[in-house]
Amino acid sequence: MEKNNGNLVAFRPDIKVVDCTLRDGGLVNNFAFTDEFVKDLYRTNIKAGIDYMEFGYKASKEIFSTKDYGKWKFCEEEDIRAIVGNNDFDMKIAVMTDVGRTDYKNDILKKEDSVIDLVRTATYIHQIPTAIEMIQDAHEKGYETTVNIMAISKVREEELDKGLELLAECDVDVIYLVDSFGAFYPEQIRRLTDKYMNIAEKYGKKIGMHAHNNQQLAFANTIEALTNGASLLDATVSGMGRGAGNCYMESLLAFLRNPRYNLVPVMDFVQKYIKAEKEKGNIWGYDIPYLLTGILNSHPSSAIKFMNEQREDYSRFYQELLDNME
Amino acid sequence: MEKNNGNLVAFRPDIKVVDCTLRDGGLVNNFAFTDEFVKDLYRTNIKAGIDYMEFGYKASKEIFSTKDYGKWKFCEEEDIRAIVGNNDFDMKIAVMTDVGRTDYKNDILKKEDSVIDLVRTATYIHQIPTAIEMIQDAHEKGYETTVNIMAISKVREEELDKGLELLAECDVDVIYLVDSFGAFYPEQIRRLTDKYMNIAEKYGKKIGMHAHNNQQLAFANTIEALTNGASLLDATVSGMGRGAGNCYMESLLAFLRNPRYNLVPVMDFVQKYIKAEKEKGNIWGYDIPYLLTGILNSHPSSAIKFMNEQREDYSRFYQELLDNME
Numbered sequence: 347m348e349k350n351n352g353n354l355v356a357f358r359p360d361i362k363v364v365d366c367t368l369r370d371g372g373l374v375n376n377f378a379f380t381d382e383f384v385k386d387l388y389r390t391n392i393k394a395g396i397d398y399m400e401f402g403y404k405a406s407k408e409i410f411s412t413k414d415y416g417k418w419k420f421c422e423e424e425d426i427r428a429i430v431g432n433n434d435f436d437m438k439i440a441v442m443t444d445v446g447r448t449d450y451k452n453d454i455l456k457k458e459d460s461v462i463d464l465v466r467t468a469t470y471i472h473q474i475p476t477a478i479e480m481i482q483d484a485h486e487k488g489y490e491t492t493v494n495i496m497a498i499s500k501v502r503e504e505e506l507d508k509g510l511e512l513l514a515e516c517d518v519d520v521i522y523l524v525d526s527f528g529a530f531y532p533e534q535i536r537r538l539t540d541k542y543m544n545i546a547e548k549y550g551k552k553i554g555m556h557a558h559n560n561q562q563l564a565f566a567n568t569i570e571a572l573t574n575g576a577s578l579l580d581a582t583v584s585g586m587g588r589g590a591g592n593c594y595m596e597s598l599l600a601f602l603r604n605p606r607y608n609l610v611p612v613m614d615f616v617q618k619y620i621k622a623e624k625e626k627g628n629i630w631g632y633d634i635p636y637l638l639t640g641i642l643n644s645h646p647s648s649a650i651k652f653m654n655e656q657r658e659d660y661s662r663f664y665q666e667l668l669d670n671m672e
Numbered sequence: 673m674e675k676n677n678g679n680l681v682a683f684r685p686d687i688k689v690v691d692c693t694l695r696d697g698g699l700v701n702n703f704a705f706t707d708e709f710v711k712d713l714y715r716t717n718i719k720a721g722i723d724y725m726e727f728g729y730k731a732s733k734e735i736f737s738t739k740d741y742g743k744w745k746f747c748e749e750e751d752i753r754a755i756v757g758n759n760d761f762d763m764k765i766a767v768m769t770d771v772g773r774t775d776y777k778n779d780i781l782k783k784e785d786s787v788i789d790l791v792r793t794a795t796y797i798h799q800i801p802t803a804i805e806m807i808q809d810a811h812e813k814g815y816e817t818t819v820n821i822m823a824i825s826k827v828r829e830e831e832l833d834k835g836l837e838l839l840a841e842c843d844v845d846v847i848y849l850v851d852s853f854g855a856f857y858p859e860q861i862r863r864l865t866d867k868y869m870n871i872a873e874k875y876g877k878k879i880g881m882h883a884h885n886n887q888q889l890a891f892a893n894t895i896e897a898l899t900n901g902a903s904l905l906d907a908t909v910s911g912m913g914r915g916a917g918n919c920y921m922e923s924l925l926a927f928l929r930n931p932r933y934n935l936v937p938v939m940d941f942v943q944k945y946i947k948a949e950k951e952k953g954n955i956w957g958y959d960i961p962y963l964l965t966g967i968l969n970s971h972p973s974s975a976i977k978f979m980n981e982q983r984e985d986y987s988r989f990y991q992e993l994l995d996n997m998e
Contacts, residue, residue, distance in 0.1 A: 531927070532858060532892055533899060561923055562885075566858055566892030573859060596960060597887055600967040601857070613960060613986035621984070634922060634939060641926045658947070660939035 360577040361602065362397035364554070365595060368418050369400040369442055370580075370587035375628045377402060377416030383619055384418070384429050387583070392435050393611035394599065398464055398578075400440040401426055406449040427461055438463035438490070443480055445473040450480050457488025464490040467518075471501045474509050478516045485517040492520040492554055492578065498538075499529040499643050510542065514549035520578050521551055523571055528560025528590055528640040532570040539574035546575075554578030557593045559585055560640025562632050564593040569601055583612060584620045589646030590636035629653055634660045642667050686878070686903040687928065688723035691921060694744050695726040695768055696906075696913035701954045703728055703742030709945055710744070710755050713909070718761050719937035720925065724790055724904075726766040727752055732775040753787055764789035764816070769806055771799040776806050783814025790816040793844075797827050797835050804842045811843040818846040818880060818904065824864075825855040825969050836868065840875035846904050847877055849897055854886025854916055854966040858896040865900035872901075880904030883919045885911055886966025888958050890919040895927055909938060910946045915972030916962035955979050960986045968993050 367387060368379060384401075391399045402418030410419060417425045421441045433439055439462050443450055454465060465484035469477035474495070481491050493513055498506055513521055523535070523542050530538070535555075542553045555571035555578070557564035568579055581598045585591035596616070599607045635649035638660070644667065652663050693713060694705060710727075717725045728744030736745060743751045747767045759765055765788050769776055780791060791810035795803035800821070807817050819839055824832055839847055849861070849868050856864070861881075868879045881897035881904070883890035894905055907924045911917035922942070925933045961975035964986070970993065978989050 531895065559888075561926075562888050562891050562920065565888050569857065594888065596963055600887075600963060610987045610990065613990065616960060617984045617986055634942060637922055637926060658943050660943055661936045664936065664939065 358572075358577070360552070361572070361604070362578050363395075363595075363598065363602070363607065364398040364400060364440065364578055364580045365391050365396045365582065366400045366556075366580050366592060367582040367586050367595075369402050370582055370592055371630075372402050372416065372418050373588035374586060374591075374630045375416075375623070375626070376414070377418040379416060379418060381429070383623075386615060386618065388429055390583075390611045390615040392437050393608060394595075395604075395607040396437055396595075398438045398440045400442060400466065401429075402441060404441045404443045404448050404450070404453050404465075406447060406453065408449060409447055421462075423455060423460055423462075430461055433461050440464035440466055442466045442468055443484075445469045445476050445480065448480070450483055454484055454487060454489075462489065464492065466492045466494065466522075468494040468496055470496050471498070471505055471509050474512050478512065478518075481513075481516055481518045491518045492522055493518045494522040494524045494554075494556060496524055497526045497645075498524065499527055507541070507545075510545045514545045514551055519552065520554045521546060522554035522556050522578070522580075523576065524556045525558055525564075525567060527643055527645060528558035528564070528636065529643040530563070530567060531561075532563065532566050535567045535570045536574055539571045539576055543575040552577050554580065556580040558587070558640075558646075559590040559592060559632050560636040560646070564591070565597045565601075568593040568598060584616055584631075586620070586623070586630055589630065589650055590632050590640070591630040635663055638664050638667055642671065644671070684898075684903070687898070687930070688904050689721075689921075689924065689928070689933065690724040690726060690766065690880070690904055690906045691717050691722045691908065692726045692882075692906050692918060693908040693912050693921075695728050696908055696918055697956075698728050698742065698744050699914035700912060700917075700956045701742075701949070701952070702740070703744040705742060705744060707755070709949075712941060712944065714755055716909075716937045716941040718763050719934060720921075721930075721933040722763055722921075724764045724766045726768060726792065727755075728767060730767045730769045730774050730776070730779050730791075732773060732779065734775060735773055747788075749781060749786055749788075756787055759787050766790035766792055768792045768794055769810075771795045771802050771806065774806070776809055780810055780813060780815075788815065790818065792818045792820065792848075794820040794822055796822050797824070797831055800835050800838050804838065804844075807839075807842055807844045817844045818848055819844045820848040820850045820880075820882060822850055823852045823971075824850065825853050833867070833871075836871045840871045840877055845878065846880045847872060848880035848882050848904070848906075849902065850882045851884055851890075851893060853969055853971060854884035854890070854962065855969040856889070856893060857887075858889065858892050861893045861896045862900055865897045865902055869901040878903050880906065882906040884913070884966075884972075885916040885918060885958050886962040886972070890917070891923045891927075894919040894924060910942055910957075912946070912949070912956055915956065915976055916958050916966070917956040961989055964990050964993055968997065970997070 402421045553576045555576040557567045581593040581595040585594045599609045635652045639649045879902045881902040883893045907919040907921040911920045925935045961978045965975045
């Protein structure tokens with residue numbers, strides 16, 4: 347039987363795949379990736395035809411200590427260049443800046459002095475005015491820009507609409523639909539993508555999708571957003587990311603069936619690194635505690651704690667979550 | 673933000689949940705479940721509000737040896753009664769009969785002599801005439817009946833339409849949409865569910881959904897079918913089932929949000945049995961080899977062999993699959 351979806355999507359030249367393994371995966375292992383891992387991932391992504399590789403955060407060293415985190419929490423220019431040189435490839439380099447956690451005026455260099463191509467700003471709904479200042483700063487320094495509005499599953503509809511309008515009016519290139527808590531079902535993603543697309547098209551912006559796998563819906567929600575118009579798609583190798591993790595790069599590349607993308611180098615990377623990463627005790631991926639925070643639309647931190655304590659009393663954890671519902 | 677889906681579905685009184693853990697899960701461990709496991713699952717399903725519990729196959733002892741399989745491959749009346757007595761509960765008991773592998777004339781008793789309520793017939797498209805004989809036999813003996821048309825992702829559209837019409841004209845109560853190879857994407861499931869529903873409504877039949885998790889889409893495809901009209905939903909505890917496994921009962925019950933269903937006893941069952949089952953070396957659940965057979969629309973047996981041989985050379989396996997494509 348014909349795979350309409352695959353064919354449909356294969357002819358969407360606007361689609362770009364963003365590898366977030368170091369950034370979202372860094373939340374699993376405190377950014378303690380070996381240089382070998384990072385260099386190999388960089389080479390893998392180039393061979394796989396990935397469009398953007400996110401290296402990590404541009405976190406402020408005033409706020410976070412380099413003793414507590416690996417270098418990809420900070421993404422110093424020289425550290426990125428040690429991996430990519432001048433990045434003489436089509437694949438672009440991205441970093442993330444969190445509102446209130448980034449000394450963006452000093453730490454984001456002018457584009458001509460940096461190998462970074464894309465600055466991604468992550469914001470909560472109430473921080474949007476500050477996010478816009480950061481986006482404008484990056485834009486004026488010469489970077490491509492995207493913005494993630496986080497935790498929208500807890501945001502009232504009219505507030506979200508207002509936030510989207512504010513962002514669409516600034517110079518950001520792409521607005522991301524983000525399911526921070528893995529709380530949304532595909533039908534809701536469809537409706538939200540339509541909302542985001544309506545505003546995006548009015549202002550000539552693109553839409554991105556960043557999903558979490560709490561309900562094993564990260565891939566389903568990503569292709570749902572994709573088939574409804576989203577064009578920047580976040581994924582990580584084997585879904586490596588905080589808590590339940592993200593959309594699996596393997597599934598996404600297989601789905602796209604676009605000759606531009608190649609699944610084989612990603613599978614080779616998984617074979618070489620992912621099992622080893624898990625054997626270090628770095629836990630991620632679907633499990634009942636993440637399902638519970640997902641269906642209760644709450645932050646995964648309590649589920650991560652549950653997993654780290656190697657608890658298995660799921661029902662008791664469920665009651666604890668219900669007792670702590672806002 | 674309102675969970676439209678959940679609310680929408682919560683008011684579908686026609687929905688029935690079918691637990692297939694023993695039957696599809698039995699394909700993982702050769703039906704070697706302890707009586708304690710089976711009794712506890714029975715009690716768990718009653719507490720969880722499950723509508724049907726499938727105990728296993730009614731396989732012919734002429735074809736299969738009782739030395740090679742646990743008793744749930746055969747589902748003798750006395751074995752089921754040893755667990756459920758007269759089953760004085762609302763939950764109904766189901767068994768599966770495979771075309772060509774069941775001595776249905778002798779092994780399916782008259783309903784008044786059996787604690788079984790539902791006989792599910794599994795058929796390939798070319799076996800439908802025989803399947804109809806088996807369905808009529810079960811129907812005349814007094815059972816509810818369902819039929820699974822397997823491997824439809826390899827069936828030509830007009831052949832499927834013809835098969836569906838033939839089945840809809842017989843006395844079967846429910847026709848199942850089955851994604852045997854985990855090859856379908858939600859958009860395809862939507863289209864197929866519409867096709868099945870059109871025929872079902874014409875003949876007063878219901879539609880069921882049985883999904884596999886090769887692409888981590890079993891749950892997404894199940895709720896896609898559900899929101900498009902399917903009313904019998906197959907799931908297994910922690911997705912236990914052949915290869916990549918099935919739709920997770922935990923996710924499905926959480927999604928339904930119907931007061932009739934209760935997630936807590938299922939989580940308690942998972943805590944008590946599932947990790948232990950995996951520690952016995954019984955492997956199931958999403959992994960790259962199953963993703964590959966899924967996207968290549970082929971039987972999971974080669975992926976199961978790959979996993980059992982503890983191979984990790986995914987790319988080579990991918991090439992082997994491509995070399996063996998029909």
